[in-house]
Amino acid sequence: MRVLIAPDTFGTTLGATQVAAAMAEGWADGAPHDEVRQLPLSNGGPGFLDVLERAVGGTMVATTVSDPLGREVPAAVLLADVGGRRTAWVEAAQASGLHLLAADERDPRVTSTWGVGQLLDTALAEGATRVVVGVEGSATNDAGAGMLAALGAGPAAALARGGLGLRDAPADALAGLPDVLARFAGVEVVLATDDPTPLLGLAGTSAVESPRKGAAPEHAQALEAALGHFTDLLARTLPSPPTDLLTGAPRRLDREPGAGAAGGLGYALLALGARHTGAVSEVLRVTGFDVAAAGSDLVVTATDRLDWTSLRGSVVSGAAEAGAAAARPVVCVAGEVLVGRRETMTTGLAGCYAVADLPHEVDAMLADPVGTLRRRTARVARTWSPAR
Template sequence: MRVLIAPDAFGSTLGATQVAAAMAQGWADGAPHDDLRTLPLSDGGPGLVDVVQQAVGGTTVATTVSDPLGREVPAGVLLVDEGGRRTAWVEAAQASGLHLLAADERDPGVTSTWGVGELLEVAVAEGATRVVVGVGGSGTNDAGAGMLAALGAGPASALARGGLALREADESALVGLAGVVDRLRDVELVLATDDETPLLGLSGTSAVDAPAKGASAEQSQRLESALGHFTDVLGRVLPAPTDLLTGRPRRLDREPGAGAAGGLGHALLALGARPVGAVAEVLRVTGFGVAAAGSDLVVTGTGRLDWTAVRGSVVSGVAEATMETARPVVAVAGECLVGRRETMTMGLAGVYAVAEQPHERDALVADPVATLRARTARVARTWSPAR
């Protein structure tokens, strides 16, 4: 049997490439007679650059950027030349990722996206005319103000001190924004995200996402106020584009994805970025459709399969894309917190959790590779018994 193994990362524990390797080893243990192919995937968060480079090649330009607290961290921009055009892949989490912060450092009131702007500058300096920015895994909530500052939109003292400082911003803080927009006019910016969170409101980024980044309920409310003020300022400095259907100004803060990565999506939209689904873009560029059609079974994986994975995740994207090929899809998850009804709705023929009992969770944490390999071997024996 031809088996395609196409997983996401297991959170910050294992990258997608490591997950794919462990699952392939496990499948080979359980069904050595099968023909295996691995295709690691990403939702636009940590590991995006590695996944794309493994699939299509390209050159990684190594650089050093600022993390959410201004410390230097290594990063890289992937450059891919095709058809006379240079595309740069930027993984925002390399500069603004939550994984860069210790538990006691997580404070979305002060973390900044400055380093993301530094990554964009590298991409442009290397001659990219198309820049795809994956924004998953963020540890910031500054509406992309830090990124704008790094690009030259205004002083770091006003824009790169985190979300709470934006309540003090005025038009002078964005004095160079028009120049940034003009400089990037010939660069196609692509916002790669499946997060449809708006910037503001009860379902906005400060209310929904900031608590997971370390914000208290009170701080989330203050961040909401600060981002609302900054949005008004930005709207006065840079008038919103006109909606071609209604003829009215677009409310960028209300558009799906504006709240992605703590509002980084909003700043990219203001610069003219075109939003696309991150998972769909990765599936497209890695050639997933062709690989799935040439397989008898697709096996995907994720660290935690919960209600948030029902839409906009690698697992749901793989299941949906594979429906067109009429091939079955099964998932191996670190933990599964949804029922059979939800997984069937997603299009999964089976879901197998590595950790089903408390002691199994401890084993997964202690040795994720070995436990994932062992669970996948049992799945292989179920789906591809020895002849």
């Protein structure tokens, strides 16, 4: 049997490439007669560039950027010529990722996307005419103000102090934005995210996402007010307010799909003229998942935690949908499975298998993630590809 192993990361424990390698070894243990291919995937968060580099090759341009608290960290931009265009892929989490901060450092009131602007600056300096930005996994809630400041839209003192610092940003804080927009003229910017969160409101990024990044309820309310002030400044500064192509009516960028992604980083990218696309669909396209799935008899995906959030806009749901389109069964190995069979079947999964079902198994998984994943995958292999 031909088996395609196409996993996501296991949180911050294992990258997608490590997960794929462990599962391939496990499958070989359980079904050594099978032909196994590894195709790690990503949702646009940590590991995004590693996955894409395996698919397109290209050149990793190393650089140094600021992390969410302004400390220097190593990062890179992936460059490749695709379809006659110089394309750059940017992993925003390399600069603004939650994984860069210790638990007691996580405070979206003060974290900044300045480093993401440095990554975009590197992409333009390398001659990119198309820039794809994966934004998942952020520690920030500054509506991308820090990113815009790093690109020259305004002073760091006004824009790069974190989301809460935007509450008293002066009227001319974005005076340099027209020059930034001119610099991006002729450059296709792509916002790659499957996060549908809007920027503002009860379902907005401050209310929904900031608590997961360390904000208390009262902090979320203050961040909401600060981001509201920032959107007013940006709307007044844009030289050509965006309009709907069909109706000509003004567009509210803060309500656009993806605007609230990564603490509003999506909003600032949309202000630069970005086109929105799903991060998972972008990865599936670039990696040639459809062709790989069609050439396989079974697709095995994986994630650290299969819960209700995995049922759409995730690597698991994307692989299941694409596998169904290729008429191939897709099964999932997950660290934990927290939804029932009815829910997973609606996603298109033919089966789900947990590495850990009981509390003591969770402890064992955390202590030996590679070994436990390998052993669970071996048991799945014996189920789907019994010995001849």
